Amino acid sequence: MKYIEPHGHMVSRTTDDYQKIALAGCEALCEPAFWAGYDRSSPQGFYDYYRQLTEYEPQRAAKFGIEHYAWLCINPKEAEDAGFAREVMQIIPEFLDKPNVLGIGEIGLNKNSKNELNIFEEHVELAQKHDLPVLIHTPHLEDKLKGTRLILDSLKNSKIEPSRVVIDHVEEHTIEAVLDAGYWAGMTLYPQSKCSAARAVDMIEIYGKEQVWMNSACDWGISDPLAVMKCALEMKQRKYFEDCIKQVIYDNPKSFLVKWSNFK
Amino acid sequence: MNASKKDIQDLYFMDNRFRLLDIAAFLDRMDRHEGEADFRHEAFLNALEAMQNPSPGLSRTQAVHHAFSDHSREPLETASIQFANGAVNPDS
Numbered sequence: 001m002k003y004i005e006p007h008g009h010m011v012s013r014t015t016d017d018y019q020k021i022a023l024a025g026c027e028a029l030c031e032p033a034f035w036a037g038y039d040r041s042s043p044q045g046f047y048d049y050y051r052q053l054t055e056y057e058p059q060r061a062a063k064f065g066i067e068h069y070a071w072l073c074i075n076p077k078e079a080e081d082a083g084f085a086r087e088v089m090q091i092i093p094e095f096l097d098k099p100n101v102l103g104i105g106e107i108g109l110n111k112n113s114k115n116e117l118n119i120f121e122e123h124v125e126l127a128q129k130h131d132l133p134v135l136i137h138t139p140h141l142e143d144k145l146k147g148t149r150l151i152l153d154s155l156k157n158s159k160i161e162p163s164r165v166v167i168d169h170v171e172e173h174t175i176e177a178v179l180d181a182g183y184w185a186g187m188t189l190y191p192q193s194k195c196s197a198a199r200a201v202d203m204i205e206i207y208g209k210e211q212v213w214m215n216s217a218c219d220w221g222i223s224d225p226l227a228v229m230k231c232a233l234e235m236k237q238r239k240y241f242e243d244c245i246k247q248v249i250y251d252n253p254k255s256f257l258v259k260w261s262n263f264k
Numbered sequence: 265m266n267a268s269k270k271d272i273q274d275l276y277f278m279d280n281r282f283r284l285l286d287i288a289a290f291l292d293r294m295d296r297h298e299g300e301a302d303f304r305h306e307a308f309l310n311a312l313e314a315m316q317n318p319s320p321g322l323s324r325t326q327a328v329h330h331a332f333s334d335h336s337r338e339p340l341e342t343a344s345i346q347f348a349n350g351a352v353n354p355d356s
Contacts, residue, residue, distance in 0.1 A: 077346050080342065080343045110343065110346065111344075111346070111348075112339050113341070139348065140347075141348040141349070141351075142332050142333050142334050142350060142351055142352050143334055145329065145333040145335070146334045146336060149337070172326050198276065199325070238267045238275070239271065240266075
């Protein structure tokens with residue numbers, strides 16, 4: 001079955017992983033800008049990273065027949081130094097016309113600080129200025145509930161159209177508020193944190209399959225690039241029909257991305 | 265959704281029996297070892313209690329999330345750390 005990986009950090013993965021996801025049916029992969037596991041020392045470091053996301057990774061993916069797309073931003077973990085973050089943000093517009101750039105992301109919050117929130121809001125303004133969709137990272141673990149509430153309050157004040165925003169890494173205590181406000185919800189399938197395949201299917205059962213997608217968010221941590229298709233198998237084991245599975249792993253992300261970005 | 269309760273048991277009972285024993289063994293391990301547990305241990309025990317007796321309006325899963333979550337509403341003045349602990353540290 002074909003699928004779209006809406007969130008994968010392939011700069012951290014081996015070429016073998018491209019081969020594996022291609023064999024599993026991946027037609028397109030979207031890569032948000034994120035933290036490298038360490039703080040970059042200069043805006044030039046981000047410039048090189050954006051070149052990697054917009055020039056090199058599309059070529060690596062294309063060797064396996066996979067379309068590669070990117071979201072650009074400075075991630076919330078490196079947003080605590082607001083002056084530095086603003087220097088990096090000045091670079092971003094130079095890359096927004098690249099053919100594989102979808103929008104601004106993954107922006108959001110990490111520890112729910114004032115500086116993180118300010119930089120988040122400035123990213124949302126940047127997206128609105130350039131008429132781009134937004135992909136939002138919600139904080140980890142004990143910080144997720146508070147961070148999601150702060151993000152929802154901020155977005156409400158921004159007047160951005162909810163249907164062009166994906167709020168990612170939702171879990172059982174945050175998904176309802178996200179969907180009720182009209183945003184898209186991303187469920188991240190991780191082996192040890194965030195959401196398991198079984199729980200993702202539970203959330204689809206409870207909250208429905210509209211405006212949701214699933215992703216592996218595979219990166220340099222413990223993560224699984226095949227997580228989306230393993231969740232598809234979980235749905236099949238729970239007796240979901242193929243058209244329903246396809247809606248969640250292919251049709252939903254495609255409909256959002258085609259509507260709001262240059263995704264083909 | 266066409267799976268029955270029996271189907272769900274067939275799919276998940278053995279796996280979750282295994283996980284439950286792992287949780288019990290983790291708590292036994294904490295009891296057995298020396299030293300003082302930090303805030304995470306109490307949070308874990310509270311989450312187990314919340315799972316068994318969720319507050320009205322919350323599912324068991326939501327109750328566990330809420331037990332581990334920071335319920336404050338105002339943004340922090342500064343982010344002094346970059347990582348999450350899994351439970352709220354009352355000293356931070």
